[in-house]
Amino acid sequence: MFMFLFFICLNLNPYKNIFTSVNCWKGSNHMSNNTVPYVFCPVCAERLQKSIIDNHLRSSCPNCSYVDWGNFSLGVGGVLWHEEKVLLVQRAHNPGKGVWTIPGGYVNQGESIGEAIVREIQEETGIETKPLSIIALRDRPSNSPSEKHDVYIIFMMTMLGGTLHAQLEEVSNLGFFTLEECQTFKIPSLTLSAIQASHSISRGLVLNTNADLIGRLSTLYQISS
């Protein structure tokens, strides 16, 4: 209750993130899109100073080369169709308790987006999958220093194996449902839009493993010819 009142006082609606954003609800730090700008340098602890860098007012450190380039979060969701039904999970806890959505979560540091969605689906549902393509991307910038710039990527997945098994801490119910059934659920419009768009067409950005990329962990998704 305290946290709820806290959000209301800040005029930051925590439910806005749940119904329009990434399907992340693992731990309190993943329940909202809120952040706090740095006051002191995270590298050397010197107090940061405001100055114009690249035509934008930014905090930078007068002692070392650190510049606060912004605060971003990256999440993924996965649409998995199987025998004309799509995999959905129902949130076990507030915020958003009872809402149905596609499985997903935040990308870990050092983890590729493809690895992240495979891991999230396996953790939440017990189903082993493989990404086919990227079918949607939701971008949510913010001018407020107290909100992260949030990007959410939705994959089309294919099933490899496993059996349905809900991760009890996060998922109260799960299953495969027809499009008609999905439309009767309490479901975020972003999720329903991705499900509807992917029902008949599965094209999207696909992994190009032939590109010579800079960075050992780099991957490239692009349109296919």
Ligand SMILES: [Zn+2]
């Ligand atoms: Zn510094």
